Amino acid sequence: MTDVSRQGLQPGDERPILTNRQGHPVHDNQNQRTIGARGPATLENYQFLEKISHFDRERIPERVVHARGITAYGYFEAYGTWGEEPISRYTRAKLFQEPGKRTDVAVRFSTVIGGRDSAETARDPRGFAVKFYTEDGNWDLVGNDLAVFFIRDAIKFPDVIHALKPDPVTFRQEPNRIFDFMSQTPESMHMLVNLFSPRGIPADYRHMQGFGVNTYKWVNQEGRTHLVKYHWMPKQGVRSMTEEDAAAVQARELGHATRDLQEAINRGDYPEWELLVQIMSDAEHPELGFDPLDDTKVWPENQFPPLPVGRLVLNRNVSNFFAESEQISFGTGVLVDGLDFSDDKMLVGRTFSYSDTQRYRVGPNYLQLPVNQAKNAQVRTNQRDGLMTYFVDAAGENPHVNYEPSITGGLREAPRPLHEEQGPVITGRLTRKRIPLTNDYEQAGQRYLLMEQWERDDLVGNFITNLSQCDRPIQERMVWHLLMCEDELGLRVGEGLGITPEDVKDLPPLPTQTLSDAERERMANLG
Numbered sequence: 001m002t003d004v005s006r007q008g009l010q011p012g013d014e015r016p017i018l019t020n021r022q023g024h025p026v027h028d029n030q031n032q033r034t035i036g037a038r039g040p041a042t043l044e045n046y047q048f049l050e051k052i053s054h055f056d057r058e059r060i061p062e063r064v065v066h067a068r069g070i071t072a073y074g075y076f077e078a079y080g081t082w083g084e085e086p087i088s089r090y091t092r093a094k095l096f097q098e099p100g101k102r103t104d105v106a107v108r109f110s111t112v113i114g115g116r117d118s119a120e121t122a123r124d125p126r127g128f129a130v131k132f133y134t135e136d137g138n139w140d141l142v143g144n145d146l147a148v149f150f151i152r153d154a155i156k157f158p159d160v161i162h163a164l165k166p167d168p169v170t171f172r173q174e175p176n177r178i179f180d181f182m183s184q185t186p187e188s189m190h191m192l193v194n195l196f197s198p199r200g201i202p203a204d205y206r207h208m209q210g211f212g213v214n215t216y217k218w219v220n221q222e223g224r225t226h227l228v229k230y231h232w233m234p235k236q237g238v239r240s241m242t243e244e245d246a247a248a249v250q251a252r253e254l255g256h257a258t259r260d261l262q263e264a265i266n267r268g269d270y271p272e273w274e275l276l277v278q279i280m281s282d283a284e285h286p287e288l289g290f291d292p293l294d295d296t297k298v299w300p301e302n303q304f305p306p307l308p309v310g311r312l313v314l315n316r317n318v319s320n321f322f323a324e325s326e327q328i329s330f331g332t333g334v335l336v337d338g339l340d341f342s343d344d345k346m347l348v349g350r351t352f353s354y355s356d357t358q359r360y361r362v363g364p365n366y367l368q369l370p371v372n373q374a375k376n377a378q379v380r381t382n383q384r385d386g387l388m389t390y391f392v393d394a395a396g397e398n399p400h401v402n403y404e405p406s407i408t409g410g411l412r413e414a415p416r417p418l419h420e421e422q423g424p425v426i427t428g429r430l431t432r433k434r435i436p437l438t439n440d441y442e443q444a445g446q447r448y449l450l451m452e453q454w455e456r457d458d459l460v461g462n463f464i465t466n467l468s469q470c471d472r473p474i475q476e477r478m479v480w481h482l483l484m485c486e487d488e489l490g491l492r493v494g495e496g497l498g499i500t501p502e503d504v505k506d507l508p509p510l511p512t513q514t515l516s517d518a519e520r521e522r523m524a525n526l527g
């Protein structure tokens with residue numbers, strides 16, 4: 001008797017028929033082709049070999065950092081002003097100009113250090129990456145939730161990440177390795193004071209802030225430039241978790257933040273953030289006491305008030321995790337007219353790294369994937385072919401001309417902007433040097449003093465728990481740094497570790513450090 005259910009012929013069953021990737025119907029998805037019911041199998045078994053060999057290739061390399069994350073879609077709506085003034089005085093970027101103008105966005109939130117399936121309760125910075133699909137092409141704003149970073153020169157990035165990732169022998173994340181590196185990296189103190197405070201574990205993605213972190217520029221019609229920093233403020237409020245809260249959540253599930261975001265969007269409770277911008281004249285600013293191109297610093301809000309320029313609403317979840325979250329690709333080089341880079345030494349390094357890793361991780365034609373395409377602008381290039389080419393983007397009048405210049409058709413250059421030259425003139429010698437104004441401790445100390453009592457207690461406790469797993473010289477150097485930041489912080493952490501200011505006061509500055517006069521004075525009076 002014929003088994004009708006095997007053939008999908010059950011009366012009333014309207015479901016679509018399974019096929020292979022050549023469009024051939026699959027009549028039996030349960031049994032390979034074999035000689036007799038007990039085998040052996042045959043090699044011409046195309047359907048089976050296709051199925052297994054595709055499965056064998058289902059994974060791409062996970063991101064080297066920010067591997068765990070989730071994407072959602074929505075829109076950005078511009079306010080059209082910067083404070084009282086029209087925004088056009090500062091930037092000509094089209095997406096900001098008209099009040100109420102909406103631009104499609106994709107946002108990916110992430111943790112940094114853990115792998116693709118790791119816990120979302122980790123004490124770890126969070127990524128906040130926004131892709132704006134503007135009419136002038138895509139703009140990516142790739143930031144984090146803590147406003148600053150561990151280092152200020154991109155050449156140190158592989159080292160800081162190696163220290164934070166699991167040990168290459170034991171594959172355990174080790175406080176001793178982390179603080180070994182950080183204790184030799186005084187610019188990391190500001191980030192550490194944030195990361196080991198309750199802010200280091202956001203309650204979820206909907207209740208966290210975002211920051212561009214690096215300094216960018218805005219360019220207006222006249223070619224005038226300003227330095228800018230970006231801030232995302234959640235309308236839902238900011239919430240964090242203590243270690244105990246996080247342990248309780250992690251005991252139940254690893255992906256609570258992804259679930260929280262997706263459930264909120266599914267029930268129509270669309271999360272919203274306001275975009276605020278700080279602005280500064282495009283100059284060196286020695287009067288500030290810190291370098292505005294240093295991503296270990298924030299700009300004081302009383303001097304540079306963050307002004308709202310628009311809002312972001314997320315109202316749609318991905319329909320496929322792999323296509324839209326795993327393959328989405330952001331980069332700091334992805335800017336539109338009216339926005340520009342600054343000379344921030346991290347930013348330039350990042351700008352190379354993102355598209356470089358994406359050519360490896362996703363493939364050379366990653367920009368042809370729907371989630372990465374500049375879907376609201378026309379793309380026409382002479383970049384051709386390569387692995388997984390999906391279409392040809394040329395729209396010139398002569399398809400034979402895949403080069404430029406040509407008098408026989410093909411693509412032409414866009415008209416030059418009115419003001420090609422912009423920003424200050426820079427002269428200097430080729431060199432390898434730290435920035436002159438490092439000021440590594442002041443803002444870290446101020447941050448501690450701004451904390452409520454319970455936050456200070458939590459920070460001190462977290463430092464003690466982690467540092468007590470470190471070698472004594474690492475502990476001593478960290479206490480020295482923390483005393484340089486703020487007496488109370490250094491004294492309390494030292495007390496928890498059994499280290500007094502007396503024990504560390506004779507430590508010399510690190511060989512890589514040049515202390516300011518104020519810092520030398522502080523060092524002379526440690527504790």
Ligand code: HEM
Binds near residue numbers: 126155350
């Ligand atoms: C992801 C490099 C600093 C935020 C990544 C990735 C790389 C990378 C290679 C993986 C990208 C991918 O596979 O698609 C670097 C380098 C840095 C740096 C070399 C310093 C020189 C920073 C800083 C921030 C940041 C300072 C925060 C402001 C992010 C975010 C992602 C990411 C949010 C995830 C993007 C996504 O969701 O796909 N970074 N990074 N990175 N980075 Fe950085």
